[in-house]
Amino acid sequence: MKNIRKILLIITVLFYSVLSAEICRDKSGNVYVDSVKEAIKVLNANNPEDKTLVCNDIFYEDIKVESFARALGKNKTITKLDISGNYIDSREIHIIFEKLKNNKTLKKIDFSDDRIGFSVMDVLAKKLSENTIIEELDFSYNRLDAECAGIIANLLKNNKTLKKINLSDNKIGSEGLCALANFFLTNKTLEEFNLSYNCIEGKVIFVLTDVLAKNKFLKNLDLSYNFIGNECSCFIEMLKANKTLKVLNLSGNGMGDEGIYNILEGLNENKSLEELLFSNNKITNEGINALSGLLSKNQSLKKLDLSKNNFSDDWVSNLVIGLKENTILEVLNLSDNPIKTKDIYQLADLLKIDKKLKILDFSSTQIGDEELIILADSLKNNSSLEKLCVYYLAIKDEAKILNSFKNPKIVEGLKFISFD
Numbered sequence: 001m002k003n004i005r006k007i008l009l010i011i012t013v014l015f016y017s018v019l020s021a022e023i024c025r026d027k028s029g030n031v032y033v034d035s036v037k038e039a040i041k042v043l044n045a046n047n048p049e050d051k052t053l054v055c056n057d058i059f060y061e062d063i064k065v066e067s068f069a070r071a072l073g074k075n076k077t078i079t080k081l082d083i084s085g086n087y088i089d090s091r092e093i094h095i096i097f098e099k100l101k102n103n104k105t106l107k108k109i110d111f112s113d114d115r116i117g118f119s120v121m122d123v124l125a126k127k128l129s130e131n132t133i134i135e136e137l138d139f140s141y142n143r144l145d146a147e148c149a150g151i152i153a154n155l156l157k158n159n160k161t162l163k164k165i166n167l168s169d170n171k172i173g174s175e176g177l178c179a180l181a182n183f184f185l186t187n188k189t190l191e192e193f194n195l196s197y198n199c200i201e202g203k204v205i206f207v208l209t210d211v212l213a214k215n216k217f218l219k220n221l222d223l224s225y226n227f228i229g230n231e232c233s234c235f236i237e238m239l240k241a242n243k244t245l246k247v248l249n250l251s252g253n254g255m256g257d258e259g260i261y262n263i264l265e266g267l268n269e270n271k272s273l274e275e276l277l278f279s280n281n282k283i284t285n286e287g288i289n290a291l292s293g294l295l296s297k298n299q300s301l302k303k304l305d306l307s308k309n310n311f312s313d314d315w316v317s318n319l320v321i322g323l324k325e326n327t328i329l330e331v332l333n334l335s336d337n338p339i340k341t342k343d344i345y346q347l348a349d350l351l352k353i354d355k356k357l358k359i360l361d362f363s364s365t366q367i368g369d370e371e372l373i374i375l376a377d378s379l380k381n382n383s384s385l386e387k388l389c390v391y392y393l394a395i396k397d398e399a400k401i402l403n404s405f406k407n408p409k410i411v412e413g414l415k416f417i418s419f420d
Contacts, residue, residue, distance in 0.1 A: 108137075142170055228259070248276055298326065336364040340366065
């Protein structure tokens with residue numbers, strides 16, 4: 001009996017060993033490996049269907065990194081490399097980029113959660129300055145501080161290929177922002193810049209907005225979850241002058257009504273911004289009233305995120321006034337806000353006449369079965385709404401609700417959840 005157990009144990013271990021070493025692929029061209037050996041196998045195969053190589057936490061020995069780098073340099077199909085979670089050091093960076101000199105297809109590299117600090121970033125920046133192929137870099141969840149920001153700024157001043165850089169969840173801070181801002185005066189390629197979760201204070205944000213007023217290339221700016229507060233009047237002139245910015249994320253900055261007033265004043269003359277993310281910003285009904293006025297005449301804003309603002313009574317009726325006059329908004333996120341039955345009736349009236357909204361999010365609100373059935377009735381003649389998000393609602397009869405919708409496929413996230 002003991003021998004049989006041992007044999008079964010050995011078989012189980014061997015089975016999971018083979019399973020863990022298996023190369024996994026999805027329909028999007030992503031390839032997942034859990035060893036350098038498997039990564040090299042993928043790179044050497046040059047399969048035209050393989051586009052993204054994901055190899056998290058696989059580097060343990062320098063010799064393996066060298067073998068990996070050689071294969072990467074010769075590969076002609078992979079366009080994105082995800083080496084996050086590998087805690088890469090300066091020597092490994094040097095090895096990889098030396099071999100990348102011969103690679104003409106790799107456009108994106110994910111360095112997130114690699115414990116990158118000053119010494120590694122110093123080497124990395126020098127190597128990137130010699131590279132003319134890479135377009136996107138992800139440095140999120142690292143150890144980048146103000147000193148590192150200076151290195152990145154020098155890299156970006158004269159870079160002619162990078163289009164997207166993610167610096168979220170680092171320690172850039174206000175001093176680092178001041179170091180970074182000036183590169184926008186000379187850089188002509190960067191289109192997307194993420195500085196979220198970096199402890200940036202509102203008192204220095206003008207340094208960035210001043211240069212962005214003159215910038216003609218940046219399209220997407222993420223400043224969410226910093227410490228901007230209500231010190232944001234500098235956004236007025238930036239939004240008035242800037243003609244290229246399409247997406248602005250200011251969520252989680254505690255900007256309040258004063259913040260929304262400043263943004264709206266700038267947007268009155270702005271005809272390019274298409275997405276405004278203003279979640280979790282302590283807006284009151286007064287701010288909603290001002291926003292409603294803008295929505296009634298704005299001809300560019302296609303996406304608006306107002307989630308997690310904890311509005312008081314009658315905020316929905318004020319918002320609907322502007323939405324009824326709006327002819328352009330396609331995505332509206334109202335999740336995690338107080339929405340009552342009377343509010344649903346007003347939103348239902350809007351949906352009966354609305355011809356442009358495609359996505360509406362009511363997740364994490366107080367609405368239930370009755371309110372969803374009201375919405376379903378209002379959508380019977382609506383052909384524009386493609387997705388109704390209703391995650392985390394206290395509903396009782398999922399089947400009944402779905403049957404009440406003319407097209408149940410638009411309902412996303414509906415599931416019975418017990419809150420007892």
